[in-house]
Amino acid sequence: MASGNNLAVLEALDTAQTQLYHVKAIVIAGMGFFTDAYDLFCITTVSKLLGRLYYYDPAAGKPGKLPHNINNLVTGVALFGTLSGQLVFGWLGDKLGRKKVYGITLILMVCCAICSGLSFGSTSGSVIGTLCFFRFWLGFGIGGDYPLSATIMSEYANKKTRGAFIAAVFAMQGVGIIFAGLVSMILSGLFLKLYPAPTFKQDQIFSTQPEADYLWRIVLMFGSLPALLTYYWRMKMPETGRYTAIIQGNAKQAAADMGRVLDIELDVESDKLSQFKAANQYTLLSHEFFRRHGYHLIGTMTTWFLLDIAFYSQNLTQKDIFPAMGLTNKAPDVNAIREVFETSRAMFVVALLGTFPGYWFTVLFIEKIGRFVIQLVGFFMMSIFMLILGVKYDYLRDNNKFLFVLLYGLTFFFANFGPNSTTFVLPAELFPTRVRSTCHALSAASGKAGAMIGAFVVQSYTLDENVKKIKAAIIFLAFTNMLGFCFTFLVPETKGRSLEEISGEDGGGGGGGSGSQNETQMAATRSVSMEGNGRFEG
Template sequence: MSSSNLAVLNALDTARTQWYHATAVIIAGMGFFTDAYDLFCISAVSKLLGRLYYYDPTTGTPGKLPTNVNNAVTGVALVGTLSGQLVFGWLGDKMGRKNVYGLTLIIMAICAIGSGISFGSSAKSVIGTLCFFRFWLGFGIGGDYPLSATIMSEYANKKTRGKFIAAVFAMQGVGIIFAGLVSLILSGIFLAGYRAVPFSRDPILSTQPQADFLWRIVLMLGALPAILTYYWRTKMPETGRYTALIEGNAKKAAVDMGRVLDIDIQDEPDKLSEIKASNSYQLLSREFFDRHGYHLIGTMSTWFLLDIAFYSQNLTQKDIFPAMGLTKPAVDVSALEEVYETSLAMFIVALLGTFPGYWFTVFYIESLGRFFIQLMGFIMMSAFMLIMGIFYEDLKEHKKWLFALLYGLTFFFANFGPNSTTFVLPAELFPTRLRSTCHAFSAAAGKAGAMIGAFVVQSYTVDENVKKIKYALLTLSFTNMLGVCFTFFLSETKGKSLEEISGEDGGRNSTSTAARRLASWQGQHREVI
């Protein structure tokens, strides 16, 4: 503990784990549950949209979304997410974390419902309306990233801060599971009422009329957890760090956090003035770059590289599943059966591969550290994708279950790895008055990578072309190895207070990066020469 830090911040750093920590995880985590459900449920129903709105009678096969339309439907929410991250991240530092925290849920709830009631008299109008609402849905989702991470990091104590931030993010895994589960249950219900009608290979007859209700209900249900969580977000107090270090109100911070922790805390206005005076540098300044430039490069680049692979995996599952033998060809199943099979495969992969990885990070992040977990995850993802890329034809034709295992392991090590740590580290490395903004920059870089996955990589897999899928897997293996390299721009933060990490406690930030140490060594080496 730094003796030069404020009493209210020391109290937060050393507080025993108690009910308010769990409450904060649940409130923030439900936002990420909603985020993941809304972003990934589209994968379960996008093929259905093709059957409903893009059937071409001249082909004699089930309808399919054109590549550009498929990319727009699955990727437009990512564009909105990137925009929302930047806007709400900046607002979180300027207006307060709490003041804009509930607004993100309102936007998400309205736009999830709007996505489901997308209207129009033609395929173009329905898909256009859907893309409009999913853009603004993504905008609300984007705000959750910097705000949830920042709020949780500023509430937590320093010994378990990584666990709590990772637990918030782990709710993304639960959301992905429910995206598959809800689609699975609803398509199963519709199928149960349609079993009496024999399956027809006619592309029109095989697309049951209930299918149009199915995708709308799946999308609209994303509004439910957002609505349920809104009240509790409005009741959360502003974080003590924002109140003290940004608003400059030491007394209010002491009172608010004293009430939360059930202890008496000194307000120390004189010490607060000294801390604020020594930390007045701006984001676009030489001092910020000297203190945190390597960190910002590291958090932005690693999140960018990770999301190219992570979102490519998630959004192209529906096209990879047939290659693994988890789903049947479209011509052999009805529309509802195709959704059912895709949802079942999506649920199994999420339950056995995606979900455990998140919670392994929660359990081991304080013992293994953020740096090691991120490095290990990138290396393992790269290795598994390399194997799948090199031996794709053999795995696809003769070893489908081995292919499925390798595919699941890439999800496991994405989440027991950089998908979790890239969310945690930007919430810890930067000073309070810039924390939400820097997290937003990092997350937005990630969504830029996700957009490459949605608009570029997905174009290589949507037609199930063997050579293109091989090329995509090998490329993703390479991007993961780049992630290994850029991880060395980051620092280990476990066991330290936020002010000790950022240098707000009166010293310079104590977390040097491997890249900074290398630069220092090179400078000394030149002097010797």
């Protein structure tokens, strides 16, 4: 990096040793992602209970069940809200500042999580409709957390550990999924002890104890607690030095804020800042942006889109994985609260053993291996495992449950130690400060578009549980992962370089448009070889 071209405040951030403020930033941003994951995934544990409570028909002679379109709406409406929130808050993060918008998203998440649990109405349809309304706006707040958390963490971090810090924030998603299962499991276990299923008449055998109506509401409202606990600390964070200096043009404030955070004296450099800003005035829709970063944006958007098609199609095999592991029974064999307990237990076990480790492997190895290699290997391994699952699906499910579960676990291990983490990290590093939040939002929204295809289109195709259709769908997902592998070549390696060098804001050419691995690896090597020791001790 041509460090002589960079501002002192940015150079100080890039070379800072890891210290307490880094840890605080990870916790504050990470708790937002913990809440995001909890709120998005806890609905899975209670959605069947909603069917039991509100769609039970004694004449049908079977447990109540949400109609397919209603189930899609209940479980998927937050995805629509998330996509919308990503675009709106991502744009606002660049226009108004990261900190101002950051608090709004948290307030929205707290209020809507509580209101989701208080969903009201005199009919089944009105209760479900109210729930969907509040979960849309809950998703809207969650969507804002994606670009803002990633951007804030990238702009606070030093260049040697930036990828690990951003990945650690995203890894809290795995913790949130675990807690979604754990909280639902604990609460449903308590309800089973406090409210055992009564002995119904034969024609009421599938009725649900009325106390179960409290269970799903408490589970949903619990999601407000971690967000509420971190609001104060989120508001205490100063605006990032990069936004204050480069976008607001306030060199004095940037030096004061970051000097206080880093506990050092920083030069103001007002004249140098004017020159710095003048060279970085181009907008998202300008020819200059597309010349420098057009391929990068295509790369981050397509890879996240393709990854989430597969990631959110997991129910294709999950419905068979849970019984194969002996974690769930068929609905007619258990009462409603017991079904919540078993579903929650299954989610907890699968997330703990299969999903969670991959996130933290990324944190440990992203600065050693690099984003580019982790993403390539992740997509490739997912393709291999899904291809095997697709070709041998019925055989594995019926005759080799151990291998069936193992392949499923490895698929999602390499999703998280792979593109599910790196697609979050890369958009926060590749783009200029002026449009960083917006570009991350565009990439994340592409991912949610893929999630909708996976959750609704792919899974709807296999709704009749036709084995041939399920096999074809899983093979299709293996193909989308290979496309993700190919589009990864549009994205350069960012390891070991400052944000200004990567984006070209320091007067260089940025990462270039080709995304060539050799080109970018050479740049990264030059950067690392030119680094000196940090300017100060943390």
